[in-house]
Amino acid sequence: MKHMKKLAGILCAAAIAAAMGLTAFAATGTDAQMPTNMPNYTPMPFDGTVVSVENGQLTMNRNLGWGTEEMIVYLTEETKILDAVNGYPVPVENLGVGEAIRVYAGLTMTMSLPPITNGMVVLCDIPADAGFPIYTDVQELKDNGAGGYTLTTIDGTVVTVDTDTMLLPYLTRNMVRPENLVPGTTILLWRDAVNLDAAYKIVVFQNEEGFYPQIAMEPQVLQGWKQTEEGWYFYENGELKKGWLLDGGDWYYLNPETGLMHTGFITLEGKTYFLKEDGRMLTEAHVFVPDESGELHF
DSSP states (O other), X not given: OHHHHHHHHHHHHHHXXXXXXXXXXXXXXXOOBOOTTSOTTOOEEEEEEEEEEETTEEEEEEEETTEEEEEEEEOOTTOEEEETTTXXXXXXXXXXXXXXXXXXXXXXXXXXXXXXXEEEEEEEOOOTTSOOOEEEEEEEEEEOSSSSEEEEETTSOEEEEOTTSEEEESSSXXXXXXXXXXXXXXXXXXXXXSOTTBEEEEEEOOBTTBSOTTOOOOOOOOOXXXXXXXXXXXXXXXXXXXXXXXXXXXXXXXXXXXXXXOOEEEEETTEEEEEOTTSOBOOSOOOOEEOTTOOEEO
């Protein structure tokens, strides 16, 4: 019954739009109309703050060039509410009043006051010193001849994807490679904080046909170091290594159960070792200095 009420509300909004006419989204923070040469299905972002969330309806104050304007966003079962730091799902009840959010919606909204639209994605939990990622689709991926790729999205963003870019699947354990970023793939893209021309992290979404429908891939044999949200792992001929590892003349210690690389002090069989931030075991004399709280610093 709740689903039917929600659907009825959305259909009602559509009816209002048909009666009153539809307007294309203005670019975030301005009153400029959307360019006519943009793809037909480019979700448009709106930044603002939460006013209220009730009965599947999000009311927000969206930022405009001259101030703010109240806007209503319908949240359907297909609307993704995501953490803006890691891309993980967030319960709708976690959206707090006054919280900064970015809403991606379709290409039309009603001309009523307040305007009404359907939400595709809501990004929240953004730190004060960070920025929102970009929710978009891949338009083109080209080998840049320098060991990486040039990724162009349908909203015109161009970034470099290389070995430093974290590629993560959305809610699955599937392995993701740059070659999987085929045209039409929906992604959440974080730019590097220092080099905005580089992609720091990309979360890849699957569609109705699953992951990467346009690619026929051979099984990938993992080799060497692999970074994930949890940290670093090491593979040898596809096998996840655990325990002590000698690589490049340096010793590392990988969790004997999960394979996760350790850092800091560890005690094994009565012996204590120190592993630097990059995982390498300390083999030379160093001084550790405690701060006021007693924490030791290398």
